[in-house]
Amino acid sequence: GKSSLMNLLVQEKVSIVTAKPQTTRRRVLGIVSRDEGQIVFVDAPGVLNASEGLNRFLSQEAADVIEQSDVLMAVLSVDMKSKEMAEKIIQLVDESKKPWFAVITKTDLKDLERRVDVIKELCAKHKSCFGVVAVSTKETNGQKALREEILKLAGLHLPITPEPLYDVDLFTPHSMKEVVTEIIRERCFEILHHELPYQIAVRVQKYDESDETLPKIYAEILVAKASHKPILVGKGGATIKQIGIESRKSIEEVVGNQVFLSLEVSVRDNWTENKKLMKELGYVVE
Known part of the structure; x- marks a missing residue:
């Protein structure tokens, strides 16, 4: 899911990875610094509709991350319960009016290959989507090339700044x-x-x-x-x-x-x- 992808991109353990869904509680920042520039990835809680207690916090965290980011990466898993769930996430990022791309995860799952094409077709309907990448964080073959492809996409629409946001030696600003x-x-x-x-x-x-x-x-x-x-x-x-x-x-x-x-x-x-x-x-x- 999102957290495994974050750890792959940053090449360090910054996000909680578990088979239990909806375990990301607060935004987690992962930093990739290279000669070309610096990309700060933000792993936000999954999208929830809630008005009370902890779930309200999770919902607000997700909304704030969308609002404060320059580019959005919609992480769409092939094992989502329904096509409507993928459509909801796509609609959410599209309505932000920000450039976005999609990463389709868990493509190693058997009997679900057809869903990759379905998700690609959903993304193609939106002009603000500028790319789609299909990945499996469990399959080690080709991970380096996939990581490079995602980093290249992520950097296409980022603003130019006079200096990095964070020290280039950091992989996360968290204590x-x-x-x-x-x-x-x-x-x-x-x-x-x-x-x-x-x-x-x-x-x-x-x-x-x-x-x-x-x-x-x-x-x-x-x-x-x-x-x-x-x-x-x-x-x-x-x-x-x-x-x-x-x-x-x-x-x-x-x-x-x-x-x-x-x-x-x-x-x-x-x-x-x-x-x-x-x-x-x-x-x-x-």
Whole structure:
């Protein structure tokens, strides 16, 4: 999906990747800097229609990203539930009056090849669509060429600026605490998948780098109901231990050295409707 594509383009892990849909919570920025210039990709939450709580925040995040971007990339998966869903996304980006192109994902899925042509035909009806690329982030063959094709398309309509928006050595402007938060949340979804409710959040309470050889990270996983806590903890603490081990390994890949990671699970009743707590977690709804 969108997040796998983001990581492919940036060549670093910046977005949460999981088989569970609608897991991107806030906009995630990934930076590609080359001699020709700099492209900042923004992975936004999927499009939702909502007026309350967390879903309202997700909906507003998606709308803000569309409004603030120079070029839009519509990510259309061949396994969408219906043709109408693809049409809705195409209509949304087209109505923005901004140049846009489409990337068709999951083209490796068997028996769905015909849908690639259907999506291409839908895009061809709109003059503001200036390109369509079909990709599979799971198939390694040809990924380099596909990445180059997408980067070339993305750069066609970007404005010329006197200097890069971000330091050319950065692949994301997000703090390490934010990156760690997303890694832990990804591992929760990956390990539990269907068992795990959407209403979980991760908060890094402390990121201690006083010992450069072994940074210490203390994080809290929040659930919205008491009945959800045993799912995360597991029998004899086995599940939370597995989440911790796999999260730590992923964090170490990003930071380039060993880390100490401590996880605890806390119940915050209906936190997705608690504006104060949502603000503390970074889900601000004005």
